[in-house]
Amino acid sequence: MSEKKNVIVRIAGAAGDGIASTGELFGKTCSRMGLHVMAYNAYQSAIRGGHVWLQLNVGEEKTRCHGEQPDVALLLNKTSPEVHIPDMKSGGIVFYDISKIKEDLSVIRDDLQYYGLDFKELCDFPGVSPVMVNVLLAGALIQTVGLDTGVSLEFFKEKFTKKGDEIVEVNQKVFNAGVAWAKANTKSGLSLKGDGKKRMFMTGNDAIGMGLLAGGLKSYAAYPMSPATGILHYLSTQAKKAKIIVKQTEDELAAANFAIGAGHAGVRAATATSGGGYCLMVEAVGLAGMLEIPVVLINVQRGGPSTGLPTKQEQADIKLVMGGNGDFPRIVIAPKDVEDAFFQSARALNLAEKYQCPVIILSDLFLSEHYQTVDPFDFSKISIERGKFMKELPAGAARYKRYEVTEDGISPRLMPGAAGHMYCSGSDEHDENGELISDILAGLPRAIDVRMKMHPKRMRKEETMLKENDINLPEIVGPKDAKLTLLGWGSTFDYIEEACETLRADGLSVNHLHFTDLYPMDREKLVEVFNSCNEIVAVENNMSNQMSKLILAETGFELKRFINRFDGEPFTGEYIVNAVKEKELAHA
Amino acid sequence: MPEITDKPVTIADYKGDVHPDWCPGCGDFGVLSVLQRALAEMGIPANEVMIVSGIGCSSNLPGFINTYGLHTLHGRSLPIAQGFKLANHAMNVVACGGDGDGYGIGVGHFIHAMRRNIDMTYVVMNNSIYGLTTGQTSPTSGLNMKTKSTPFGNPEMPLNPIALALSAGCSFVARGFSGNPKQLVEIYKAAVKHKGFAYIDTFSPCVTFNKVNTAQFYRDNTYEIEGENHDKTSKAAALERALETDRIGTGIFYVQERSQYEEFEKEVLEKPLVQHELGLSKDLQHKLIEQFV
Ligand SMILES: Cc1ncc(C[n+]2csc(CCOP(=O)(O)OP(=O)(O)O)c2C)c(N)n1
Ligand code: SF4
């Protein structure tokens, strides 16, 4: 096993017990010390009363997983012990609120260290409220894990300045009480040293939102739906600063069509939803394909089908985003991690304008909602390229044709409003000028001729995407000649990497083939990649192997061995390692 | 290719190259020519107009007028038109379509567009039938009306779109008749001029599939409300006329001066979004990062 030091912390309680704010305090203390954090929150849809927990894996090096067994836990409500104590690492430390948890916890397990804190006794000073018990426990936690408590005290100052000095002070006092108590009563031997580089502590949704802004987003429309809502919240708070329109519409039909209207006008536009909302958008996606309008649609997948598992993880919407009536060009991108989500969101806006077609980003609950540390993004890597977009035609230009047939399938795109070159874009099949062939002309030789020119013209864009190397092949990580290849896509990147590292440390010969660009696929090049691998096992966070089926349909290459998870949780490295060992895949 | 000059706008500027494929005698011809006249008489250059429609016979209109046009999905003209307008508010945006498009499949968007009050015009060509799909019942087909999908009579009450618009908070509510171009052109001009969402239900008879709501029917049953000193600033008065059952009023029912949506986005829309520079300032990039550190 590698030498890196890490500590896994779990914070659990009822919704409304301050789990998120405790997590933020802990996470930001770590990220500002230059530590790496990977967090995952499990919650029920109820705003209050449901059981919620947050697990954070803190390391001196990049942590790829939220990990399995916690070293330390903070338990804030009555339900917590039975749920979380069985998960703890042997010898682990449990802090709990004795006003809520009264039983003898050693009955559940006797190999852990239990520390009950009494808020009433420890925080007997003016201005406190019992809801601050999470702050007391956080003090004990941060001290025990060996973090710099001064960084936490600084955090309170920033967070509560607007609420006044008194609030800052009382929080600091309660926190210090926890620190002092832990110093006097616990011994953990844990200590973590950061590299001093300040990192961001953020979710995938934050990164997507920021990436869209960096990519020149001007109009965003959405209807709230977990787990995509974070993007709406983020962009709403930035709208005035970034001078963009953010519109909560009456439904997803409106959201997608609003974005399409904005895209047609000549601004960069996007919308986001989860699978159910995307179902309502499908007709609009085809419209963007037919009218050749740039638009970015983000589907943050959650457990399906139907309303499904609203607060749980799944990667099962490939079939959905590949759907729609008829054929139209599109691009599907599944970012592999939080940093990638930032860059892919900006890239998606460029690709949408270059190819004048819908670009779909497939995120998922895990990627979009988990917190992790990331190095500050390098905005200079992003350039805005608008393709064949023009605000005006050059003087003396020939009659403008909006849907001119070109070799690469992309027509020059003139911004509506320019004088002298009015055109009408229609969702029915149309000729180069946009004139419909559907009604009285339908079936006449001229109409058939138009159809046979225009439909291939649009579809040709997918060939151009491949020819111009705008679609990335899957990356291979690890030894090229490994006996076993784990194939994954989208958000599972870090988990599969973690599994590979563990398996290699155990002496197995494993590498990792990972897709972030899912569609279109370059048949020849992909078959070459697959043939260069030995045994390939697909790792999919769904039941029916949707990516493997897309690969089969697009390339003819059939994957035969699978590791699936569809219980509503994301993979972990350990889960994949166990599956590889149980199925004896590595010895195949 | 038309010359770009300062010469006055005429109705010829709005004449399209494509001859409408509507049935001879269809009410939509009247709507098209009145719309062309209204825009020309207002002196609006044709390239500054974007007409967005849904799907239906009536939704074919943008193909027959020489402006920018967008012929979209059944029921979705309004969200597309609103997204367009906020992206380029220098354009005059007109949405249009049928009664099925606006009051059936798209009625959710209709209600919220009225509340939202973005500065645009919405013309519904109401023929109380689904024309393009060859004559099924529509939300404004009368009770007991026989159509292809209701051979034993329509069992549903028709919608009263004017009353709906008044209660949904529409800031400009009007009704016209394509067979009364003199009144209709004035209504359209007032609608385009109105700051906010202007809606005009326009009777536009389908000569092929609706033998009840014919041009003669509207000539016999409509009256001009301005002829009766209608107070268009009074919602109560407007609602009273909207609920009349023995006759049908046409004209401007209600006008409310209230903030249009764009005013809430004043800082963002100081110039049209399409004219904004793309990309973030170094300072803003820094701020975005700092928020998460
Ligand atoms: C999603 C969808 N459903 C159904 C249709 C079929 N369709 C086309 S037009 C129409 C109704 C047309 O009626 P209306 O909107 O009143 O327009 P009119 O033809 O009467 O002018 C229908 C049902 C469609 N194009 N799209
Ligand atoms: S079917 Fe009716 S609505 Fe359609 S074009 Fe003919 S007359 Fe007009």
Ligand SMILES: [Mg+2]
């Ligand atoms: Mg109709």
